[in-house]
Amino acid sequence: MSDLLALGADPLFRFGGAAVTLGGVATGVVVFIVSWALSRLVSRSLCRLRERSSRSAGLLYVLEKLASYGLIVLGAFVGLSAAGLNLSSLAVFAGAIGIGVGLGLQGVVKEFVSGLFLIFDRMVSVGDYVELEGDTRGVIAEIGPRATRIRNNDNINILVPNSRLIEGRVINWTLKGDTRRIHIPFSVAYGARRSEVREAVLAAARASPFTLPETDTRKSQVWLVGFGESGLDFELLVWPTREAVKRPAAMHAAYTWAIADALDDAGIEIPFPQTDLRIRSVFGHEGEDALDTLGIRRGASRPAPASEPPPADPRPERPPVNDAANDLMTPPETIDEDDSEASRRD
Numbered sequence: 132m133s134d135l136l137a138l139g140a141d142p143l144f145r146f147g148g149a150a151v152t153l154g155g156v157a158t159g160v161v162v163f164i165v166s167w168a169l170s171r172l173v174s175r176s177l178c179r180l181r182e183r184s185s186r187s188a189g190l191l192y193v194l195e196k197l198a199s200y201g202l203i204v205l206g207a208f209v210g211l212s213a214a215g216l217n218l219s220s221l222a223v224f225a226g227a228i229g230i231g232v233g234l235g236l237q238g239v240v241k242e243f244v245s246g247l248f249l250i251f252d253r254m255v256s257v258g259d260y261v262e263l264e265g266d267t268r269g270v271i272a273e274i275g276p277r278a279t280r281i282r283n284n285d286n287i288n289i290l291v292p293n294s295r296l297i298e299g300r301v302i303n304w305t306l307k308g309d310t311r312r313i314h315i316p317f318s319v320a321y322g323a324r325r326s327e328v329r330e331a332v333l334a335a336a337r338a339s340p341f342t343l344p345e346t347d348t349r350k351s352q353v354w355l356v357g358f359g360e361s362g363l364d365f366e367l368l369v370w371p372t373r374e375a376v377k378r379p380a381a382m383h384a385a386y387t388w389a390i391a392d393a394l395d396d397a398g399i400e401i402p403f404p405q406t407d408l409r410i411r412s413v414f415g416h417e418g419e420d421a422l423d424t425l426g427i428r429r430g431a432s433r434p435a436p437a438s439e440p441p442p443a444d445p446r447p448e449r450p451p452v453n454d455a456a457n458d459l460m461t462p463p464e465t466i467d468e469d470d471s472e473a474s475r476r477d
Contacts, residue, residue, distance in 0.1 A: 159210035166206020174199045192257045192274070196250055242277045245293035249274050255296055255303060260377040262302040263291065270377060284378050310343065310376050315367040315386045318359055320400035325363070328399055329353040332367055335393035336386065341375040341459050362402030375459050385456040 177195040249255055255271060261281070262268035269283035278290040304311055319328050336342055336351045345351060349370045357364040367390060375382045394401055 155213060158213040162213050163206045163210035166202050166209070170199045170202035170206075173202065192250070196274075239277065242293045245297045246274055246276050246279070248297055249279065249293055254306070255279075255301060259306065260304040261296075262304065263295065264300050267291065268302075268379075284380065304376050304379075305373055308373065310370055310373050312349070312368055312370050313376075313379075313382065313386075315369065315383060315390065316356075316364065317367065317387065317390050317394075318362040318364050318402050319394065320362045320402040323363065323399045325355060327397055328363075328365065328394070331393040331397040331399065332365070332390055335389040336367055336369045339369075339386070339389055339456070341372045341382070341385070341456075343370045343372055345370075359402070361404055378459060381459050385459050388456065 174195050177191055177198065181191040181195065255261060255274075257271050257274060259271050260269070261271060263281075267281065267289060269281040269287075269289060271279060272282045272288070273280040274293070278292050279296055281289045281291055283289065317332070332353050333351055337345070342351065343349065351370070352368040354366045354368060355363060356366050367386060369386065371382055391401070
């Protein structure tokens with residue numbers, strides 16, 4: 132035992148005027164391992180608390196990252212001190228190393244600092260639905276030290292450098308937990324009564340389970356926006372729920388389906404492309420003379436060919452299923468196993 136104690140007290144080398152012993156190195160390693168394990172434990176506890184809390188998820192994520200990084204950095208400093216290294220004597224050496232590392236790892240440092248800005252700025256938080264330039268959109272699942280992980284509605288994880296969210300154009304559809312107004316275009320045939328169109332479509336939108344209750348400043352509306360080639364062009368303006376906003380494609384399809392059902396029930400015709408062809412003269416003849424030239428007699432009709440009626444379908448008619456509406460009514464998983472595991476690794 133005395134030999135082991137003597138071996139642990141013998142200096143291995145001297146650095147900056149301080150003697151580094153084997154016992155000090157072992158103590159420093161133990162301190163760093165304990166700080167790393169404590170960082171994992173605190174990060175996992177805050178992650179579980181964040182999963183159960185919806186209002187304070189952003190704040191808990193910031194605390195989780197601060198605790199994780201802070202404990203590791205603190206453990207590294209304490210471990211170096213326990214190993215016998217004089218940190219003050221390492222200042223000049225660490226400065227030179229820092230300049231070299233900074234020049235070689237400018238991109239990594241840039242992304243790390245951008246990630247810290249994202250965490251503290253709170254303009255973009257975990258759980259927000261964002262849209263970036265290049266048709267990249269989805270829910271922010273994690274803000275890491277180098278990249279931000281965005282998961283789209285097809286469950287595809289997209290890694291975006293943190294600096295892109297700082298320097299580029301970002302549309303946050305759910306900033307501060309709010310929703311947005313959407314526009315659903317549709318058309319009806321000429322001759323339809325505009326008041327009937329408005330009443331039918333508004334009734335369908337208000338009956339939708341993913342439409343928010345109306346207030347003085349947020350009302351569902353129907354706008355006549357133009358006169359198309361085949362019909363009148365309208366837009367439904369509606370305020371959906373926050374969860375529906377995170378699924379724009381399914382939300383748009385669900386409202387379009389509901390509008391089509393409402394127009395069918397009201398007997399309002401949906402237009403289709405059509406063209407009227409008017410021939411003024413045929414071989415120099417007009418009117419009855421032109422019909423005689425073509426061998427067509429006004430009022431004459433050709434007998435329709437006799438055909439047997441198609442057999443009746445014995446299967447009962449099933450009502451159509453609105454898949455998009457059903458998809459919107461299914462609550463998405465806010466945090467999957469990969470998210471939890473990634474948070475634990477942080």
